[in-house]
Amino acid sequence: MNQNFLMTINKYGLQAVLIFLMLIITDAAESEIGIMASSGNELYIRELIKKADELKLYDDPYWHILLHYKKNFLFGYTSQIDDPSFFLDVDGKDNPSAEMNATILAFFKPQEKDKIHGIEKFSARYAWLKSKLVIDIAKLPYDGDKKFYPTFYGKTKPEKAIIVFSAGYMNSPASMYGHTFLILESGSGSRLLAGSINYAANTEETFGPVFAFNGLFGLYKGCYSFLPYYQKIKEYNDGEMRDMWEYELNLSPDEIEKLIRHMVEMENIYSDYYFIDENCSFNLLYLIEAARPETALTDAFGIGVEPIDTLRVVRDKGLIKKRVYRPSLYSKIQFLRLKLSDKEQDFVLDVCNGKQDISVIDTMNIPEETKTVICDLIADYLKFMAIKNNITEQDYKKRFLAVLSKRNGFGKFDNFKNITLPYAPEDSHESRKFAIESGYSLNGFYSGISYRQSCHELMDPDEGYNMNSQIIFGNISGRYYYNSEDDKKFVLQKFDIIDIISLPPSDSFFFSPCYEFKTGFIQNTFENEKEILSFWLKGNTGL
Secondary structure (H helix, E strand, O other): OOHHHHHHHHHHOHHHHHHHHHHHHHHHHHHHHHHHOOOOOHHHHHHHHHHHHHOOHHHOHHHHHHHOEEEOOOOOEEEOOOOHHHOOOOOOOOOHHHHHHHHHHHHOOOOOOOOOOHHHHOHHHHHHHHHHHOOOHHHOOOOOOOOHHHHHHOOOOEEEEEEEEEOOOOOOHHHOOOEEEEEEEEOOOOHHHOEEEEEEEOOOOOOHHHHHHHHHOOOEEEEEEEEEHHHHHHHHHHHOOOOEEEEEEOOOHHHHHHHHHHHHHHOOOEEEEOOOOOOHHHHHHHHHHHHOHHHOHHHOOOOOOOHHHHHHHHHHOOOEEEEEEEOOHHHHHHHHHOOOOHHHHHHHHHHHOOOOOHHHHHHOOOOHHHHHHHHHHHHHHHHHHHHOOOOOHHHHHHHHHHHHHHHHOOOOOOOOOOOOOOOOHHHOOOOOEEEEEEEEEOOEEEEEEEEEOEEEOOOOOOOOOOOOEEEEEEEEEEEEEOOOOOOOOEEEEEEEEEEEEEOOOOOOOOOOOEEEEEEEEEEEEOOOOOEEEEEEEEEEEEO
8 A cells, every 4th residue: 555645544544535535536527527517517417416426316216217126136237238338337237326417417418520419329218317307408519409300210100009919930939929010100101111120149049958058147238229120020920830910009298208318218229139038029128218207118028028928018008909810821722722622722733833834824714803813822822932032033024914904804802801810929828837736656645836938839729829849947846755765855846958859741732840848857666667857858840
């Protein structure tokens, strides 16, 4: 330790030295105010910080929503955002008060060349603090809404906010549970051209077990992205053959503006992505919560959050105005097939594969409506073949244009008018399950308890889930033996880390490989009829 410092302590006492250090820190803070503030605003900034402290705005639930603060197990708060660039104070992740003071200071910082001003970047913080503190905008060095209205809000003029749920896709590890995202639709524009807000793990990993492991332990970074809705339809509805559900929210224009302001703040900001809770669906709820904070959507969960869970919460909070079903290309093809005989379906395949010409349909002795069904099915199946690269671009265009020309020669029939409406996902069975049992095994009579964290087994009702599929994480069971010969009366019977089964049917239209992958721990019976907890790994594929 510095000798002069020790002499100071001996001469004046530790208390005097501490006071001296506090004065240095206070002086540094005041210097920061002086540097960051415009000329003559130092006193005004101190008054705003004092007012914010007196009102305890740092403890306001809305401030916690905007910063994604959650209560710690014992005391204090920690933000679920992990990107340090989101915080203006070095301790902002764990200190709501310090982050608020730093935010107020940032608002009065002069505009720097080629840098985004704090008011522009943190649009939601600015709008809320301006209202709560009644900030005199004439004293600010930067027009707070200079870019927000013409750039972020004015271009789209959104009038509707819609949650979209894309059904589970077993062939993609990131989409087995389904996926949710938001779209913002203007009053005059097409929904297909609306902008979509998506949150997802930043990875190209396609191997399920690796994705699951990294996702379980937060090894991916999750980010928001913005794309036109039609691109998501092309990816999910057509490419991955996933049904989609659109849930229009009953948000007012002012609430939609708040949602967009928070969306602006979250652009290019990452958080650690956790498969079980801090996932695609959960993080979207912060945007809706910023629009209508009294819903407290992100506080509605215990252990684990799944996309379907978020739909249920949004429904239970009375946020859904209207629900629309958007069938996938796969569902449309299967629906049209039900209207045709086997012979007519064979004709469809022959035309798609170039074995017959569409003109042959004129010689078929069938009703005109049936001919339109055949044409529609050919057109949709050609799309499917093109997506899967099962047809050359030249052949696709030639056959597709020919069938459209033939279809236009028939009457106007809406062949999808009565398409089968699937079971709504939010009305399906819940994921978590607790069970008790009793029985007899090699070790005698027992009673057992089990708990399943998520989400669907083959024995469960299929409504709302992929038929012939199973996806389980964290299934655990234990047994208590009443007449055990040793001291090991209670045993861990089974722990499924991952248990995935996908059994889609294959036929002349669709070739769909099946697969199974399981790993975990289980009591295994050996030759001496003793059960020992063993690790197991199983995988297979087929048709």
